[in-house]
Amino acid sequence: MSVIISPEEVAKHNKKDDVWLIIHGKVYDLTEFLPDHPGGQKIIMKYAGKDATKAFEPIHPPDIIQRFLSPKVCMGSVDLAKLSKVVVEETEEDKKVRLARENMPRLEEMYNSFDFETVARSVLKSDAWAYYSSGSDDEITMRENHSAFHRIWFRPRVMVNVKDVDTSTTMLGSRTSLPIYVTATALGKLGHPEGEVVLTKACKSRDIIQMIPTLASCSFDEIVTAAGPDQTQWLQLYVNSNREVSEKFVRHAESRGMKGLFITADAPQLGHREKDMRQKYIQEEPDEITRNSTAVVRDQGAARAISQFIDPSLCWDDIAWFKSITKMPILIKGIQTAEDAVLAARHGCKGVVLSNHGGRQLDFAPSAIEILAEVMEALKRENLDQGFEVYIDGGIRRGSDIFKAIALGATGVGIGRPFLYAMSSYGVEGVERLMGLFQDEFEMVMRFMGVTKIADIKPDMVDIRNIKDHFVSNPTDYLSKLAYEKMQPRHNSKL
Numbered sequence: 001m002s003v004i005i006s007p008e009e010v011a012k013h014n015k016k017d018d019v020w021l022i023i024h025g026k027v028y029d030l031t032e033f034l035p036d037h038p039g040g041q042k043i044i045m046k047y048a049g050k051d052a053t054k055a056f057e058p059i060h061p062p063d064i065i066q067r068f069l070s071p072k073v074c075m076g077s078v079d080l081a082k083l084s085k086v087v088v089e090e091t092e093e094d095k096k097v098r099l100a101r102e103n104m105p106r107l108e109e110m111y112n113s114f115d116f117e118t119v120a121r122s123v124l125k126s127d128a129w130a131y132y133s134s135g136s137d138d139e140i141t142m143r144e145n146h147s148a149f150h151r152i153w154f155r156p157r158v159m160v161n162v163k164d165v166d167t168s169t170t171m172l173g174s175r176t177s178l179p180i181y182v183t184a185t186a187l188g189k190l191g192h193p194e195g196e197v198v199l200t201k202a203c204k205s206r207d208i209i210q211m212i213p214t215l216a217s218c219s220f221d222e223i224v225t226a227a228g229p230d231q232t233q234w235l236q237l238y239v240n241s242n243r244e245v246s247e248k249f250v251r252h253a254e255s256r257g258m259k260g261l262f263i264t265a266d267a268p269q270l271g272h273r274e275k276d277m278r279q280k281y282i283q284e285e286p287d288e289i290t291r292n293s294t295a296v297v298r299d300q301g302a303a304r305a306i307s308q309f310i311d312p313s314l315c316w317d318d319i320a321w322f323k324s325i326t327k328m329p330i331l332i333k334g335i336q337t338a339e340d341a342v343l344a345a346r347h348g349c350k351g352v353v354l355s356n357h358g359g360r361q362l363d364f365a366p367s368a369i370e371i372l373a374e375v376m377e378a379l380k381r382e383n384l385d386q387g388f389e390v391y392i393d394g395g396i397r398r399g400s401d402i403f404k405a406i407a408l409g410a411t412g413v414g415i416g417r418p419f420l421y422a423m424s425s426y427g428v429e430g431v432e433r434l435m436g437l438f439q440d441e442f443e444m445v446m447r448f449m450g451v452t453k454i455a456d457i458k459p460d461m462v463d464i465r466n467i468k469d470h471f472v473s474n475p476t477d478y479l480s481k482l483a484y485e486k487m488q489p490r491h492n493s494k495l
């Protein structure tokens, strides 16, 4: 029976040399851990002697304390009856977010993915918005991901009976209603208290495939358990430097019915996402940054803080080992050249995701849609295209974007931020509505293009002669400009 501790007793331990926190009803002595906390000391001291559950949940997988700290840090359980009476004052930001939520548009007024982005920007706390919306460095690739689609024009055919259009398809042998999937995006609870389970529920009702992220806020089992009996889910894997941890996770994922293993290859470390990093500095006192800068890398945002485990030594030789520990089809996520797509096929992978991680990794990496045609040509040249599935993600915001990708040879497309924004603003209903909008837009484009089923969508339906002309002036993308925002540093430094 664990010791019951009153909130008053916990409140006494609020010094740097004696710091206790309450998380999920448990009391933890984090005095020793304080200087090594990747997220810095200030955030822990902000909640010293108090209940830190609300701040802890979105950033940390639920079992992270048990996985990384000694059981000795747990002093017992807090007296919940007394805890509920502790009044937590509303901060300025809490008030701003609450008012934005109370005044946000009705769900029916959301007509496209950018509408959700605009609402999410107003209702998300600044650390969540920074984390979701940031790209790396100058965010050129992040913007290029969507604007590259503007350099592809349609060649519509008419006088075709398009009364009945079928948007369904098969991805890795699983039927699905639309050639899209919800791609892996970490830390779902930054945007919604239920986290990735919200996406699971919407995927279930709309018959869309979900890729479960390694860095989910919800536990893997929570997400899988929330799925329906025949709902298709895939696992996105960040390979752990401790390969036993990865092996255990992969075997468990297979036993829970995952239908695909997507190994992320474009993140040997997480990118330089300055909006996210600024959030970190805001929480740090300058002296702590200088004093401890050697102990823990300080210029990191949320994701970087919890992604130190990612193995930068991952290489093609590892594919044989992965094939020895699982029967799941293996795909490499984050392929950015035709040469690497050919290597993935040669190493026995089932497919690839052409992706630059939503522009969050290497700035000036090409957009996936731009390299798709050359990848398909290279695979065909080497006779490696049969039974090898190529997906793309990055900047897909319209049904027309989905059509262009399918026309150039993609089996399906991954969509990230739009579903995060829909989840953060309107929960399950929001994600379901956005899935419905993508379905309607895609179906409409099929009709206008004179095709009634996915198999009939061909490369000669698009004109990609300008695809490489990066500096051709794109039509101004007012919708995304409305949603896009350069994060203003909130502190008064001369940044």
Ligand SMILES: Cc1cc2c(cc1C)[n+](S(=O)(=O)[O-])c1c(=O)[nH]c(=O)nc-1n2C[C@H](O)[C@H](O)[C@H](O)COP(=O)(O)O
Residues within 6 Å of the ligand: 131, 132, 133, 145, 183, 184, 185, 186, 213, 214, 215, 236, 264, 270, 303, 333, 355, 356, 357, 358, 359, 360, 393, 394, 395, 396, 414, 415, 416, 417, 418
């Ligand atoms: C927006 C976003 C993307 C992340 C993502 C988190 C966010 C908030 N995270 S990250 O923290 O490590 O960068 C992941 C991740 O866990 N694993 C991964 O493979 N890709 C991650 N991605 C990349 C994602 O899977 C897609 O490649 C990208 O989102 C597609 O671009 P759009 O957002 O424009 O659709």
